[in-house]
Amino acid sequence: MQGQIPFGVADYFWEEALQRQELITSLLATFRAWGYGDVMPPAFEYAASLTAQASASLQAEMYRFLDRDGSTLALRPEFTTPIARLAGTRLHDWPMPQRFCYGGSVFRYVDPQAGRQREFWQAGVELIGAPSPDADAEVLALTAEAMKVAGLTDYRIVLGQIRYFGGLLAALELTPDQADSLRWAIERKSEPALADFLRDTPLRTGQRQAVEALPGLSGGDIQRVIDQAERHCLNTEMHRALVNLRGVVDALAGYGVLESVVLDLTEIRSLGYYTGISFEALAPESGFSIGSGGRYDDLVGHFGPAQPAVGVALGVERLLLARQRQSGQIASLQPTPPHALVISHQNPAALAQVQRWRAAGYRLQMEVNGRGLADVLASAERTGIAQVLIWEDEGFSAFRRQSDGSFESTSGEIFFDE
């Protein structure tokens, strides 16, 4: 075991670690620009808090362990529940709405797949205390903005409204088994399974037509989809879902991100958790969703006074993977070299000059092993450093790497490649 690491975790170093940190940094900066405040919940807490509303599959994926007093703890499998706990128990008297953003790792006991190990990174936001379609639209627009900040040129957001299907289920008055088979057919977009359901389930004409219309309720032509869905409303719940969607779509048009949104009323993965809109961010060349979110009005109430809430979580690894595939560039498997390696002979004037360059934003590495120029040049060549500076009496002399890889002494003022 010595020197090995457990299945499902990874060491990230050099360029890969840098890209990860930089992406999280720029996502958080974007979230802050939209008025979201940082939050850092603990990496583990009471399992009972984290399972407040988790699906059976997420509960099965949680890492649990015993505290020394016998209470059951779990590593956070996502950020939304800890943030809902924080807002519900400790910040319920602070003026609503409240906005939070985060970036960090989460832990799930899953088979490692594309861009997802058992420890993986998420960045996202939660907007708590706002029930309006404007709040939904803000989180959607911010998701689109985050895609651009992450460097994706091509992406799509698939938007659903779980209350339309939830309202339909209620209107159909199905047995639990019948509801399951309808849900399964819709989730897998299976025409034969839907045909089986229609054959085996007695329905009135209006009910049957509403079910038959479901598969057609998706596409980029959002207005058409909503109009068509309107014709099959069987109760106020379904109607309210569409009123909300119209509000969201109007607000999104204002943000100018509507062209990357696809409406899909058959997107019902998270029935039972989300209570309004739900969405997934997708990118071509990446078969898995790179982020997902939605409205969860029932979660904060587990921990304090009920509050409506909406949020999104983006997969940092999947964003990096999608960007790589779109740009065709993959991280170089090398440390990012500094702008120069410096032999200062510990001369105070030399060190002062180095500090001025560093303050100006240049990365300078100091020779600390007392090696001579020849050894330092060889080391620079091996590690991809483009310039070596050596202090001589009054000032620095520079050796720059040439196109053939060798170093040559240069004269004139010292400068650094960007």
Add this chain to the structure above:
Amino acid sequence: MSSTPVFAAPSESSVESRPPILFALPKGRTAEESLALLEKAGLTGPLDTNSRKLVLPNADNSIGFVMAKPWDVPTYVEYGAADVGICGLDVLRESGRRVHEPLRLPFGHCRLSVAGPKDRPDTPLRYASQPRIATKYPRLAQEFFRKRGVNAEVIGLSGSVELGPVLGLADLIVDIVETGSTLRANGLVEIRTILDVQAVLIINRAAYQLKSKQIQGIIERIRAVI
């Protein structure tokens, strides 16, 4: 940083000429039926499946076909390495892969069944406390017995499963049955059907949304000929 070496994408030209839709087809028994169906649907002309090329494009280069091991098709499609695929319902359910499956196709009919020695006493399967099951379908076999409250000892094999009871390796088998002649030849009888199997069209969840126009076109043309 100009000085940071960057590896180029794997051979730029092959990426550019790749057809917009990749379609994974299972090698072997169902390959011909799959191709016949796709020809009938007007999605492709005859393909030289013996070609050494990995991606076989159709005439207008709108769809590229990849011949894959049947068990790999759901994996290719879930990961988005292929957008569309054809595989057996048995393989799809055993894989547990999350994909869309809009259509069942009119070939590859068979069933996944529990079978046992023909002289086995006629008692319900749930009476056995820990039956040993030889199978190529460990996940579906385990699930079938667990639903009946039985903790089966599932022995995963990669072929010739019917030898299990003959050699005393297992009490029962879970395997694909078409005519039942293989079972009979080995002194086995079918006891229960777990799953009615046929070929199924599967679609990557992201491609279903991102390439919806092409994907819906493929679904419609196939639907019209089944």
